Amino acid sequence: MKAMEIGVIVDMTDQIGSIFKNLQQAGIRTCQLNTFDEEWLSDDMVKLVKNAADQCDVEITAFWCGWPGPRVWNFYEGQATLGLVPPLYRLCRLEVLQKGSDFAAKLGIADLITHVGFIPENPNDPEYSGVVQALKQLVKHCQSHGQYFLFETGQETPVTLKRTIEDIGLPNMGVNLDPANLIMYGKANPLDAVDMLGDLIRGVHAKDGEYPIDGKNLGQEKRLGEGKVNYPAFIEKLIRLNYKGALTIECEIAGEEHIKEVILAKKQLETWILSAGKDDRA
Template sequence: MNVGVLIELNNNINEKFEELRAMGMNSCQLVCWDENKFTDDMAELVNQAVKKYDVNITAFWCGWSGPVTWDFYDGQLTLGLIPPAYRFQRLQTLMLGSDFAKKMNIRDFVTHVGYIPENPYDENYTGTLVALKKLIGKCKENGQNFLFETGQETPVTLRRAIEDIGYDNVGVNLDPANLLMYGKANPIDALDILDKYVLGIHGKDGMYPADGKNLGEEKPLGEGRVDYPKFIAKLKEIGYQGDITIEREISGEEQKKDIIMAKKILDELIQV
């Protein structure tokens, strides 16, 4: 296993890669929520920076337009492909994102699909799967795996969706903190359910929700409820050999400090 970090796509990509290398890492996931950046010029800028700094981009994390509320109420109405009002528009954005990722030779394509219904007979479940099959077909044409970011659904619901889709290029980018912060699962137990589908990992930490409306609090890695010694041991047990990509959703010097500490913790656990 190798440790990398999540990097936001912008015109300062050379500076971002230089920081990445200075922190002792050579891999990242690239994240972008703005489809206006899905241009040939931006792809070329990234490709040149990859060569210059010898960086491996393991996944493209693609966002989408429209309202976004990260809670248990309005989040049901705004996040991902689940809300019918935004599904078509966001599907188009994600398909453009897949084409953009191909220009950078990125293998894995990741997004939050939203609160996948527990009930497989829910019309939003069936409607979302129709949209996902189109997107995943596009990913397959582009030589990519489509990865669900975990968090907003239980692991068994996510596995059911993968099995119902039926494509062989579908997997999971498992974020252990999200599973806790959304109150959906213990991430170590989730690996028993998702095991063979886990193709990416986020290194993040957090707490369980403190009330019925709001997500749990994100924490620096090692200060939340994710039991990282057991989590890394379980990853080894199921044979995971991919990267662990650190995500710390703050900015500035405190973010860099937390990322460096997270890398130290993860490197030590991987070597055990």
């Protein structure tokens, strides 16, 4: 994979072959696979995905693994429903994430990603140690496959994320940096996050958004370039960091408009990358 290759998140379905053909026609060579449905983590899907990727020459850079149970993406119900933080769902979700690691290993995918949830910012919070122990088990499971476990950013501050990684204390961890999430959750400026997370960054989502305007709901997601992420400066920082991974477009528009939005985002990213590269050479 070339440095700063542009990819896209792909939801797993039985139409994965057609999806990969669309990527090939759009000139997109990388993707992250994504699912919240445990039923797709099957050997039949392994064969289907592998054949489609081989035929269309698409590199799968990571597997974004969701988990069962409720999920509410806001600041109130989200605390009790998202990721491995809620004790009620922790064990069953840990099992599914380990199954996701097994699935990714069969496809030769090196990175497993998920949202861990609202990790307590107070390390003395009674729930913090339980989250760390569950994550340690998951990270060790990934390690057995030669994989990295990546934290999707957003629901915790970069400092909390670094502390959690330090407290787990295993070498095969990293970050999938979503700059829009940091803004939409009101947790950090993405430019500062690059400085704080540094070499931990192994994946990046290309998404844009606005800061929250109330205390319950996330900020709104926006089209690339229309939100608060300063993408020219963000990409320049990644280049200076010598980031070698992909910029993976996250577009939640469904249907025929999806690929149109992805192509627009790809063109915009290419413009920013070219401009940052010229500035860097200067």
